Amino acid sequence: MKKMFLKLVLLCLCFWRLDGVFGIDHFEPVSVFEGDSVSLNSGLTEIKDDDEIQWRFEYENTLIAEINVTAARITVYDDVLDGRFKDRMKLDNQTGSLTITHTSTEHVGEYKLLSNRIRRNFKLNVYKVKLVSVMEGDSASLNSDTKIKDYDAIQWMFEKTLIAEISKQGGRITVYDDDLDGRFRDRLKLDNQTGSLTITNTTTEDTGRYEVTYLSRSVFYFRLNVYARLPVPVISRNCSSSSSSCSLVCSSMVNVSHVTLSWYAGMSVLSSISVCDLSISLSLPLEVEYQDKNTYSCVLNNPISNQTTHLDISTLCRHTCADSVHCCGPTEAVIRLVLSALVGVATVIILVYDIRSRRAERDQAHIHTSESIEI
Incomplete structure (x- = not known):
């Protein structure tokens, strides 16, 4: 019995040591919204002359990028895995950190940094964002494609500010349209069956990311783009x-x-x-x-x-x-027309001034002549 206990202790210590040395089952969580960029930080301040760094993706432990200082080589393998990383990866030649641009749900998974000095694991989660685009002045509907349950509570957020909520049990629907300097005043409508949000008479200020959370922990993200109406070229x-x-x-x-x-x-x-x-x-x-x-x-x-x-x-x-x-x-043509009009107005003003000046001179001369006769 004692021997079995010692074996279990040694086995646990063995796994603990492997976990501590090699980072087994220890992944740093990283989250990003679909379409945004994400940086997986190597933790290094600089790369040394003998460094070799590899980045691998979970699918068949695929090599996606590497730095070999001795060979003076920096390589990104963006054509692997059906090209899901094509033109989206950047390696920092000072630290070895990996940046993925224009992320999508295809990039969700485990990433491993392997080098002769450090090993790090990352678990990347990409939140899917539903894109909604409207013209300025139109209404925008942010539809979560779900139904409210009897015990549900729904909250809508914009720029980390609560703008609307529904409490099904309390029978309460509330819109906080005076927040954010009143930009949503009298323009928010909530569907009490689905929890969907409608923004009426949209402006370009409404552009941004919206988040709706259900009590059941379902979270939906929306990216609303409001485009101004275009002038005629x-x-x-x-x-x-x-x-x-x-x-x-x-x-x-x-x-x-x-x-x-x-x-x-x-x-x-x-x-x-x-x-x-x-x-x-x-x-x-x-x-x-x-x-x-x-x-x-x-x-x-x-x-x-x-x-x-x-x-x-x-x-x-x-x-x-x-x-x-x-x-x-x-x-x-309009400029020339305006200039012509200004010249015409100036000419009239000069003529009027000249006529009035001559009339004033005649009147003054007449006054002097009358004074002379009286003397």
Whole structure:
């Protein structure tokens, strides 16, 4: 009996030692939202000259990245495992830490860092996020695709702030629309059957991540993107160009996020320019021949909408730039019209002032003449 007890103690000590030395069954939990980047920190402050570092993924202990200082080699194997890591891995050449960008649920699992100095294990969990996109002013429905149970309590969070909740047992539905400086005031609606949240009259400030938690510990995440309505792009003649062909420019003043301005010939893209989260004037040039019979259009678009202006070559390219206002685009024509109006107003003011000055001089001369006669 005593021998059996000693064997059990030794066995436990053996497993404890293996666990302590090799990190068996000890994984550091790391959580990230789908689409975000995650860094698995090696814990090293610097890599030494004789270091060899390997990163492996749980599926068949697959080698996904390594650093060999002696061979001066840094390699990421992003084509393995059906390319799930392709163009998504970055190795820090100073510390050996691994960063995975644009994460998805395919990246969930166990990661092992193996080196001649350190071993670390990570358990990565990627929370799935449901994407909802709407135009500014429209309503957005965040639907959890579930039903409320009789004992359920549901809480909706935005930017870690409670904005709405349901207590089924208490028969209470509450929206906290005065929080966050009242940005949601009178715009939140809760479905008492499913717990789904609807945001009416959306604005770009509503963009962000939402989280709903059920008492049953079910958690759902949503990413709401609210896109501002797009202006119509303007096509004008580029009179500053010295080209012998018809030089045009498509422009748009945008104060919206994730937009692309493009020239099309029929259904084919000729050129494009994109910006993210900027207030900027976009412009895109195009050279066409005067007798060109192709159909051209300029398109401003974001992920869910677009605005299109079609090019009328016969109107914009019919006159040369020497033909004054006919060569110019709408913006320059308006400027010239305003300047002409200002010149006209200034001329009238000068004429009125001149007439009044002459009249005042005549009146003054008449007064002097009358005084002389009286004397």
